[in-house]
Amino acid sequence: MESVLAAVTGILYATGLYMLLRRSVVKLIIGLGLLSNGSNLLIFTMGRLVRGRPPIVPEGESSVPLPYADPLPQALILTAIVISFGVLAFALVLIHRAYRAVGTDDLDDLKTTDT
Amino acid sequence: MGLVLPILIPLTTAIAALFAWRWRRWQRRLGLAGAIALLAASVTLLMQVWRQGSQALWMGNWPAPFGIALIADLLSAIMVVLAATIGVAVVLFSLAHMDPAREAFGYYPLVHILLMGVCGAFLTGDLFNLYVWFEVMLMASFVLLALGGERAQLEGAIKYVTLNLMASALFLTAVGLLYGLVGTLNMADIAQRVRATAPSGAKTAIAFLLLTAFGIKAAIFPLFFWLPASYHTPPVAVSAIFAGLLTKVGVYALLRVFTLIFTEDGHALILILSGLTMLTGVLGALAQNEFRRILSFHIISQIGYMIMGLGLLTTAGLAGSIFYIIHHIIVKTNLFLTSGLAHAVHGSFDLSRLGGLYRTHPGLAVLFLIPALSLAGLPPLSGFFAKLLLIRAGLQVGQWAIVAIALGVSLLTLLSMMKIWTEAFWKPKADDPPLVAPSPAIARPVPSGVLATHWGIVSSAGLAFLTVGIGLGAEFVLALAEAAAEQLRNPDLYISTMFRGRS
Numbered sequence: 001m002e003s004v005l006a007a008v009t010g011i012l013y014a015t016g017l018y019m020l021l022r023r024s025v026v027k028l029i030i031g032l033g034l035l036s037n038g039s040n041l042l043i044f045t046m047g048r049l050v051r052g053r054p055p056i057v058p059e060g061e062s063s064v065p066l067p068y069a070d071p072l073p074q075a076l077i078l079t080a081i082v083i084s085f086g087v088l089a090f091a092l093v094l095i096h097r098a099y100r101a102v103g104t105d106d107l108d109d110l111k112t113t114d115t
Numbered sequence: 116m117g118l119v120l121p122i123l124i125p126l127t128t129a130i131a132a133l134f135a136w137r138w139r140r141w142q143r144r145l146g147l148a149g150a151i152a153l154l155a156a157s158v159t160l161l162m163q164v165w166r167q168g169s170q171a172l173w174m175g176n177w178p179a180p181f182g183i184a185l186i187a188d189l190l191s192a193i194m195v196v197l198a199a200t201i202g203v204a205v206v207l208f209s210l211a212h213m214d215p216a217r218e219a220f221g222y223y224p225l226v227h228i229l230l231m232g233v234c235g236a237f238l239t240g241d242l243f244n245l246y247v248w249f250e251v252m253l254m255a256s257f258v259l260l261a262l263g264g265e266r267a268q269l270e271g272a273i274k275y276v277t278l279n280l281m282a283s284a285l286f287l288t289a290v291g292l293l294y295g296l297v298g299t300l301n302m303a304d305i306a307q308r309v310r311a312t313a314p315s316g317a318k319t320a321i322a323f324l325l326l327t328a329f330g331i332k333a334a335i336f337p338l339f340f341w342l343p344a345s346y347h348t349p350p351v352a353v354s355a356i357f358a359g360l361l362t363k364v365g366v367y368a369l370l371r372v373f374t375l376i377f378t379e380d381g382h383a384l385i386l387i388l389s390g391l392t393m394l395t396g397v398l399g400a401l402a403q404n405e406f407r408r409i410l411s412f413h414i415i416s417q418i419g420y421m422i423m424g425l426g427l428l429t430t431a432g433l434a435g436s437i438f439y440i441i442h443h444i445i446v447k448t449n450l451f452l453t454s455g456l457a458h459a460v461h462g463s464f465d466l467s468r469l470g471g472l473y474r475t476h477p478g479l480a481v482l483f484l485i486p487a488l489s490l491a492g493l494p495p496l497s498g499f500f501a502k503l504l505l506i507r508a509g510l511q512v513g514q515w516a517i518v519a520i521a522l523g524v525s526l527l528t529l530l531s532m533m534k535i536w537t538e539a540f541w542k543p544k545a546d547d548p549p550l551v552a553p554s555p556a557i558a559r560p561v562p563s564g565v566l567a568t569h570w571g572i573v574s575s576a577g578l579a580f581l582t583v584g585i586g587l588g589a590e591f592v593l594a595l596a597e598a599a600a601e602q603l604r605n606p607d608l609y610i611s612t613m614f615r616g617r618s
Contacts, residue, residue, distance in 0.1 A: 035280075035281070039284050043287070076291075079243075094261055097269055101269050102269070112267065113274075113344050
């Protein structure tokens with residue numbers, strides 16, 4: 001299962017980077033979304049995948065028997081998802097405003113502030 | 116308690132200012148009061164850390180590796196004081212120069228959320244929490260950058276947002292990999308466990324992912340392109356707070372991670388990058404002909420000096436870096452503020468359209484000259500001592516190449532400051548009409564008495580006073596920087612502080 005998720009993570013990073021390199025601003029945003037999803041999935045996989053073993057101390061024992069499902073990566077991902085959701089929502093409004101101001105979604109036409 | 120105040124005060128101020136949404140006058144008052152309170156709290160924190168040593172605070176009383184801890188050693192405390200100083204200066208400047216439309220759209224709450232993110236990043240002792248503070252800071256900076264919605268701002272914001280989100284994704288990747296490797300997120304705990312693991316490809320990969328992520332945020336050599344494309348687009352007060360604080364959070368993160376966690380990886384590369392960063396920044400500045408674009412390129416060049424000490428990895432080098440950060444934050448913010456004052460007089464940032472300011476506004480000329488000469492490193496101003504320390508540290512370990520670059524770049528910096536000086540202050544103002552009709556916003560006639568009463572002058576003069584003060588009182592600041600560098604060179608102190616902690 002880990003190898004499948006590792007492959008999926010790799011595909012998400014690769015497609016995300018490919019989208020970032022496109023000229024369209026919309027594809028740029030899609031790329032950012034894919035990239036952040038890729039890193040979320042990476043954190044999930046790095047926490048080791050364990051099924052059906054919640055980290056709860058059984059009665060009469062003092063520690064959780066190994067292996068158990070690590071809840072921390074899931075908490076991290078939850079935080080990261082919320083943050084990336086907010087940021088992407090902002091980015092969408094930003095490109096919409098930029099599109100209305102500039103009239104194009106081609107990044108090559110957005111060079112007036114470059115040096 | 117003192118540790119959490121630099122985060123709580125801006126948060127409270129931002130919320131209070133949001134409640135005062137419709138009363139602009141109250142937002143201004145709250146913004147200023149909050150910034151002053153933050154400065155008071157941060158100075159108290161610095162004095163506490165100076166007298167009693169580093170402090171840690173376990174949030175919610177969860178002991179160290181399990182909960183999120185705040186920790187302040189001297190470096191963190193110094194950075195928080197600097198952030199608060201810039202906060203006060205920029206809010207004062209905004210009182211005079213921010214347009215009412217932006218003020219009415221939540222400018223002051225955003226500034227305080229930005230300050231909260233910056234202070235949080237300086238104080239946290241948890242790597243994932245650092246990511247969260249980065250995002251708080253970035254979100255506020257995104258909105259500040261785009262606030263007003265002018266075309267240039269939106270274009271600049273797209274590049275700024277993209278590159279910073281990319282850096283965040285890389286940072287998150289590194290955090291995930293590190294968690295997989297050592298199973299903890301507390302920085303002190305990570306440091307201990309990373310030291311215990313054998314050198315491996317994974318460890319190096321994580322170190323370089325972090326170097327890339329923080330490098331983008333700090334705008335070091337091959338990763339700086341977003342900065343000159345965006346920093347000159349928003350109003351001056353926003354440029355000034357960005358220039359003073361945001362890249363320095365990246366530098367702080369580099370200093371922290373590469374002295375605490377990865378003490379063996381990448382320092383040789385950082386030294387090379389620092390030389391290249393200095394050079395490309397200053398050469399880029401020479402090619403520019405617009406006040407704020409020149410200053411933006413100089414930020415990049417100065418970042419090179421700041422990471423030079425990290426690349427040398429000696430106590431003297433780190434002390435030089437910390438002194439340089441103290442000097443740079445104050446001076447660079449002040450230069451942006453003076454560019455705003457010049458803009459208030461002549462309505463332009465373009466050097467070819469400025470001129471004659473020395474004749475009409477000699478006070479402003481002095482206000483520009485002090486930070487400009489300090490940036491170039493002329494004695495007895497703060498920049499001289501900062502460069503002296505770094506160059507001496509470089510000579511001590513025999514890194515001749517970087518010393519030569521640092522010296523050459525400071526000459527070029529002087530050249531480019533003199534360019535602004537001769538163009539904007541000495542040369543007579545070009546009275547012939549511009550070739551292209553200026554947009555009405557730029558051509559608005561500005562009464563010549565506009566500078567007489569304003570807070571902008573107070574703010575800029577205060578920072579200039581600090582620059583001279585750091586130069587004349589260099590011994591005290593040096594002692595502070597050296598003590599902070601000692602602490603960085605001694606990660607065990609950080610680790611023991613973290614685990615001793617209190618709630």
